[in-house]
Amino acid sequence: MANPNYSFQPTPSHKAPPRPPGPRPLSVLSTLSATSADSEGTASRKIALRLYRAEELPSLYSPPEPDQQGHSIVPVQNSSNADTKKNDWDGEDDRARPTNWPAWKKALNIGCLFLMCIVSTFISLVPGSVVDDLMRELDTTDQSKSSFVLSAYMLGYAFGPLLVSPLSELFGRAPLYHACNLLFILCAWRCGAAHSLWTLAVLRFFAGVGGSSIFALVPSSIADMTATRNRGRIFAIIVIGYSIGPALAPVTCSYIMAKLRWRWVFYVTAAMGGFVTLLSIACLWETHEPILLRRNASCNREKFGKPYPRSNLNIAFEKGGPSVVLQAMSMPIRILLSPTIPLLSLLVAIAYGLTHLLYATLSTTFYLYGWTTKLIGLAYMGTLVGSVLGLVAASVLSDAIVRRRAENHEHSATARLFPMVFFWPLVSVGLVIYAWSAQYETIWIWPLVGTGIFAAGAMSTLLFALTYIMEAYPTDPASGTAAVIVLPSLLSCVVPVFANKLYNKFHVGWTFSLLAFIALAFAPMVWIFYQFGGHLRGCERHGKFTTEPASEGNVVCKKEKISGKASGVNAENV
Structure with missing residues (x-):
C-alpha cells in the first residue's frame, strides 16, 4: 500500500527516467491495485496517480529537452542541429491558424x-x-x-x-x-x-x-x-x-x-x-x-529560456x-x-x-x-x-x-x-x-x-x-x-x-x-x-521566395525553378 505521508509535487526541473519497453512496472501496478481497496479511498488514489504520472508521463510535466517534442501550440521539430529547430502549427486544425479562426x-x-x-x-x-x-x-x-x-x-x-x-x-x-x-x-x-x-x-x-x-x-x-x-x-x-x-x-x-x-x-x-x-x-x-509563427516562437523561447524554437523568418534573417x-x-x-x-x-x-x-x-x-x-x-x-x-x-x-x-x-x-x-x-x-x-x-x-x-x-x-x-x-x-x-x-x-x-x-x-x-x-x-x-x-523561371532553411553555410533565401509545378501547390495546380 502506498505511504499516505508521501507527497510528490512535480516541478519544471523534474525529469524522471524513461520507462523501459514492456509492461508497466510492478510497483506501480500493485500500488494502483491496492488503492482500489484502500479504506482511505480518494486520498490514496490521488497519491498513486501522482506516482504513475511521475514515472510514466514525464514529458507532460517537464519542459522539452533538445531531443524531445514540446507539448505546445507550436511544437518543436527535431533537426540535425539544435540551432535550426523550428516551430510549426499543431496540425491542420490548430485554432491559432487564420483559416481556423x-x-x-x-x-x-x-x-x-x-x-x-x-x-x-x-x-x-x-x-x-x-x-x-x-x-x-x-x-x-x-x-x-x-x-x-x-x-x-x-x-x-x-x-x-x-x-x-x-x-x-x-x-x-x-x-x-x-x-x-x-x-x-x-x-x-x-x-x-x-x-x-x-x-x-x-x-x-x-x-x-x-x-x-x-x-x-x-x-x-x-x-x-x-x-x-x-x-x-x-x-x-x-x-x-x-x-x-x-x-x-x-x-x-x-x-x-x-x-x-x-x-x-x-x-x-x-x-x-x-x-x-x-x-x-x-x-x-x-x-x-x-x-504568427515567429511570434509564437518568441513566446516559447521566453517561456522555456531556450534558444529554440525559432521560426523560418528568424533563421532566414540570421543567415x-x-x-x-x-x-x-x-x-x-x-x-x-x-x-x-x-x-x-x-x-x-x-x-x-x-x-x-x-x-x-x-x-x-x-x-x-x-x-x-x-x-x-x-x-x-x-x-x-x-x-x-x-x-x-x-x-x-x-x-x-x-x-x-x-x-x-x-x-x-x-x-x-x-x-x-x-x-x-x-x-x-x-x-x-x-x-x-x-x-x-x-x-x-x-x-x-x-x-x-x-x-x-x-x-x-x-x-x-x-x-x-x-x-x-x-x-x-x-x-x-x-x-x-x-x-x-x-x-x-x-x-x-x-x-x-x-x-x-x-x-x-x-x-x-x-x-x-x-x-x-x-x-x-x-x-x-x-x-x-x-x-x-x-515554363516560369522566376523562382519563389521561401524562408525554408537551406543547407549548412548557405543563404536561407533560395531560388527554385518551377518545372511543371506551381510554387507550393500540387502538380495539377497550374
Missing part, C-alpha cells in the same frame, strides 16, 4: 478591409464638378494637365504595391496596413490645403501609395483566412468594395460642392480614412502565417538577412516578367482602363439629358448595381466549379479563369448598348442598363484574376497581386488625359463602340489562357 474574428477583419476598399477608391476618381472648381481657384485652363494631376493617384496605385507587398511578406500585413492608412490620411488632408497643381499632384501620388494597400495586401489577407472552396464569395465582397467607392464619390461630392468648396472633398475623405484607421487598429489582426530582403523586394518584378502574368495583367488593364474611361465621361453624357449636378451622381448607380449582381453570380459559379473539381480530386488554378470566358463578352455588349442608346438620347434607363452590363463583366474579370493569383502563387500572394495591378493602374492613370479629347472627336457612339470592338478582340485570349495557362506556368 472563429467566424466573428474573420468577419471583423473582412469588415475592416471592406471599408478600406471603399475609402481608398472613393477619391481615386475626382468628379467633373470638383475639377471645374479646382481649375478656377488654381487659375488654370489646361484640362489635360489638371486631369493628369488628379490621375496621379492611380500612379501611386501602380508603384505602391511594388514596395508594400514584399514588405508585408517579411514584416506582416497589419503594420503595413496601419502605415499605409496613416500616409493616406496625411496626404488626403494636405491635398485640401494645396495651392498649386504640382503640389496637388505630388500629394495625390503619395495618397495613392497609401491607398494601394487595398490591392497590395487585401487579397492576400483574404487568402490567409479563407479556404479555397469558399474563396470566390469572400473575394466578391472585396471587389464590391472596389466598386462602391467610385460609384458613391460623385453623389457625395455633388452635395459637398453644393455648399462647400473642392477642398472639403479631400477633408471629408481624410476624415473617413481616420475613422477606418482607428477601427482597423482595434479590430484588424495579423493574418500572415510566418509572422542571410540582406539577401532575403533583396529577393523579396524583387519578387513582384520577377513574377511580372513571367509568361502568364503579362497576359492576365493586360486583360485586367483593359477592363480597369475602360471602367475609368467610362467614369470620366459619364457626367458629360448625362448632361445631355438635362440632369442637374446633384442628379449626375445617380448616373453612376448603374455600374454599382451591375457590379454587385455580376460579382455575386461570378463568385457562386467560380466556387461551384472549384468544388466540383475537388470532388473529382482535381484542382487547377486556371479553373478560376473558366467563368471569364462567359463574362468577358459582357464588357463589349454593355459598351455597345450604352454607346448607341446615349448617342440617340433614348430613355435614360437604357444607358444605365448598358453601364450595368459592362460593369458586371469588367469587375468579374478582376475577381477571377485575383482568385487565380491567390491559388497559382500561394507562397507569394501579395507579390503576385502587385505584379498584376501595375499595368491596370498605369493605364488608368493615362486614360483621363485623353478621355475627353476622344469623346469630343468621335462622340459617345463611336468612341465606346471602338473600345467595345477592341475588348471583343481579346476574347479569344481568355480561352487560350484557360487552355494553356498550365503549360505557361510550367
Whole structure:
C-alpha cells in the first residue's frame, strides 16, 4: 500500500527516467491495485496517480529537452542541429491558424478591409464638378494637365504595391496596413490645403501609395483566412468594395460642392480614412502565417529560456538577412516578367482602363439629358448595381466549379479563369448598348442598363484574376497581386488625359463602340489562357521566395525553378 505521508509535487526541473519497453512496472501496478481497496479511498488514489504520472508521463510535466517534442501550440521539430529547430502549427486544425479562426474574428477583419476598399477608391476618381472648381481657384485652363494631376493617384496605385507587398511578406500585413492608412490620411488632408497643381499632384501620388494597400495586401489577407472552396464569395465582397467607392464619390461630392468648396472633398475623405484607421487598429489582426509563427516562437523561447524554437523568418534573417530582403523586394518584378502574368495583367488593364474611361465621361453624357449636378451622381448607380449582381453570380459559379473539381480530386488554378470566358463578352455588349442608346438620347434607363452590363463583366474579370493569383502563387500572394495591378493602374492613370479629347472627336457612339470592338478582340485570349495557362506556368523561371532553411553555410533565401509545378501547390495546380 502506498505511504499516505508521501507527497510528490512535480516541478519544471523534474525529469524522471524513461520507462523501459514492456509492461508497466510492478510497483506501480500493485500500488494502483491496492488503492482500489484502500479504506482511505480518494486520498490514496490521488497519491498513486501522482506516482504513475511521475514515472510514466514525464514529458507532460517537464519542459522539452533538445531531443524531445514540446507539448505546445507550436511544437518543436527535431533537426540535425539544435540551432535550426523550428516551430510549426499543431496540425491542420490548430485554432491559432487564420483559416481556423472563429467566424466573428474573420468577419471583423473582412469588415475592416471592406471599408478600406471603399475609402481608398472613393477619391481615386475626382468628379467633373470638383475639377471645374479646382481649375478656377488654381487659375488654370489646361484640362489635360489638371486631369493628369488628379490621375496621379492611380500612379501611386501602380508603384505602391511594388514596395508594400514584399514588405508585408517579411514584416506582416497589419503594420503595413496601419502605415499605409496613416500616409493616406496625411496626404488626403494636405491635398485640401494645396495651392498649386504640382503640389496637388505630388500629394495625390503619395495618397495613392497609401491607398494601394487595398490591392497590395487585401487579397492576400483574404487568402490567409479563407479556404479555397469558399474563396470566390469572400473575394466578391472585396471587389464590391472596389466598386462602391467610385460609384458613391460623385453623389457625395455633388452635395459637398453644393455648399462647400473642392477642398472639403479631400477633408471629408481624410476624415473617413481616420475613422477606418482607428477601427482597423482595434479590430484588424495579423493574418500572415510566418509572422504568427515567429511570434509564437518568441513566446516559447521566453517561456522555456531556450534558444529554440525559432521560426523560418528568424533563421532566414540570421543567415542571410540582406539577401532575403533583396529577393523579396524583387519578387513582384520577377513574377511580372513571367509568361502568364503579362497576359492576365493586360486583360485586367483593359477592363480597369475602360471602367475609368467610362467614369470620366459619364457626367458629360448625362448632361445631355438635362440632369442637374446633384442628379449626375445617380448616373453612376448603374455600374454599382451591375457590379454587385455580376460579382455575386461570378463568385457562386467560380466556387461551384472549384468544388466540383475537388470532388473529382482535381484542382487547377486556371479553373478560376473558366467563368471569364462567359463574362468577358459582357464588357463589349454593355459598351455597345450604352454607346448607341446615349448617342440617340433614348430613355435614360437604357444607358444605365448598358453601364450595368459592362460593369458586371469588367469587375468579374478582376475577381477571377485575383482568385487565380491567390491559388497559382500561394507562397507569394501579395507579390503576385502587385505584379498584376501595375499595368491596370498605369493605364488608368493615362486614360483621363485623353478621355475627353476622344469623346469630343468621335462622340459617345463611336468612341465606346471602338473600345467595345477592341475588348471583343481579346476574347479569344481568355480561352487560350484557360487552355494553356498550365503549360505557361510550367515554363516560369522566376523562382519563389521561401524562408525554408537551406543547407549548412548557405543563404536561407533560395531560388527554385518551377518545372511543371506551381510554387507550393500540387502538380495539377497550374
